[in-house]
Amino acid sequence: HTQASEARAADSGAQASARFKDRAAAHRGDQPVDHERVNLLAGKAIKALTDIVYEDKVSYEEYNALKSWLIKVGEDGEWPLFLDVWIEHAVEDVATEHREGSKGTIEGPYYVEDSPEYEWDAKIPMREDEPGTPFRFKSKVTAVDGTPLSNAKIEMWHADEYGLYSQFAPGIPEWNLRASFLANEDGEFDIKTIRPAPYQIPTEGACGQLIEAAGWHAWRPAHIHVKVSAPGYELLTAQLYFPGDEHNDDDIASAVKPELMLDPKPSSDGEGEEVQYDFVLDPE
Ligand code: MBD
Numbered sequence: 106h107t108q109a110s111e112a113r114a115a116d117s118g119a120q121a122s123a124r125f126k127d128r129a130a131a132h133r134g135d136q137p138v139d140h141e142r143v144n145l146l147a148g149k150a151i152k153a154l155t156d157i158v159y160e161d162k163v164s165y166e167e168y169n170a171l172k173s174w175l176i177k178v179g180e181d182g183e184w185p186l187f188l189d190v191w192i193e194h195a196v197e198d199v200a201t202e203h204r205e206g207s208k209g210t211i212e213g214p215y216y217v218e219d220s221p222e223y224e225w226d227a228k229i230p231m232r233e234d235e236p237g238t239p240f241r242f243k244s245k246v247t248a249v250d251g252t253p254l255s256n257a258k259i260e261m262w263h264a265d266e267y268g269l270y271s272q273f274a275p276g277i278p279e280w281n282l283r284a285s286f287l288a289n290e291d292g293e294f295d296i297k298t299i300r301p302a303p304y305q306i307p308t309e310g311a312c313g314q315l316i317e318a319a320g321w322h323a324w325r326p327a328h329i330h331v332k333v334s335a336p337g338y339e340l341l342t343a344q345l346y347f348p349g350d351e352h353n354d355d356d357i358a359s360a361v362k363p364e365l366m367l368d369p370k371p372s373s374d375g376e377g378e379e380v381q382y383d384f385v386l387d388p389e
C-alpha cells in the first residue's frame with residue numbers, strides 16, 4: 106500500500122471516531138444506566154465468545170491474535186467502521202421492524218449532521234470539475250396514509266467518483282456531495298448530483314487486516330445515503346443502490362435490500378441519468 110492510502114485510512118478512522126464521540130457526548134446523561142439490561146446483554150455477549158472458545162478449541166495463539174487485533178482497531182480509529190459494517194444491519198432491522206412505510210438501512214460511519222440547506226430542486230454542492238455521470242434524483246415524500254409531506258427534508262450524502270467522502274478524506278471541500286433539501290408544497294424533490302462509485306472500505310487498517318486474513322473482500326456496492334424526516338414522523342435512514350452493481354449480492358456491510366434498488370433511466374435532458382424514488386414515513 107502507498108503512504109497516501111495509509112494516511113487516508115488513518116484519517117477517515119480518526120475522523121469517524123472523533124465525530125462519533127462528539128455526537129455521543131451531546132446525548133450523554135439522556136438516560137440512566139439500566140443495570141438489568143447491561144447485565145443481560147454484556148452477559149450474553151461474553152457467553153457467546155466463551156462458547157466459541159469451547160466449541161472451536163481456541164488456542165492461546167488465537168486468543169493473543171484477537172487481543173492484538175482489538176488493540177489495533179482502537180489505535181486505527183476503526184471501531185465505528187467495524188461496528189457499522191458488521192453489526193449495525195441487525196440493530197437497524199430490529200429498530201424498524203414495526204414500520205409500515207419505506208424500508209431503511211444502516212447509517213454507516215460517514216454521516217455529518219447539519220449539512221447546508223437547499224431548496225427542493227437544487228444541485229448538491231460539488232467541485233467545478235466534479236467527475237462522474239450527472240444523476241437527477243426525483244422524489245415525493247408522503248405519510249403512510251398518503252398525505253404529501255410539504256415540510257419533509259431529505260439529507261443526502263455520498264462518495265465521489267473515487268469512492269471518497271468529504272470530511273473523512275483529505276483535500277475535499279467540506280460539504281462536497283452533502284446537503285439537506287427542503288420539500289416543495291407537494292412534498293417533492295428534484296435533486297441534481299452525480300452517480301457515486303462502488304466503495305471499498307479502508308483496507309490499510311485493522312478492518313482490512315481482518316478481511317485479508319479471512320479471505321473476504323472489502324467492497325460495498327455504489328450507494329447514495331439519505332435521511333428523510335418530517336416533524337411528527339419517524340426519521341428514515343436509508344441507502345439507495347444501482348441495479349447491476351457486482352456487489353449488490355455480497356455487500357460487506359449486509360445493508361442491501363430489494364426495496365432500496367433504484368431504477369435509473371437515461372435523463373430526459375440527454376445528460377446522464379434520472380430516477381424517481383418515493384419515500385413513505387411512519388407517524389411517530
Ligand atoms: C460506507 O460508505 C458505508 O456506507 C458503510 C456502511 C460502511 C463503510 C463505508
Ligand code: FE
Pocket residue numbers: 213215304328330
Ligand atoms: Fe457509505
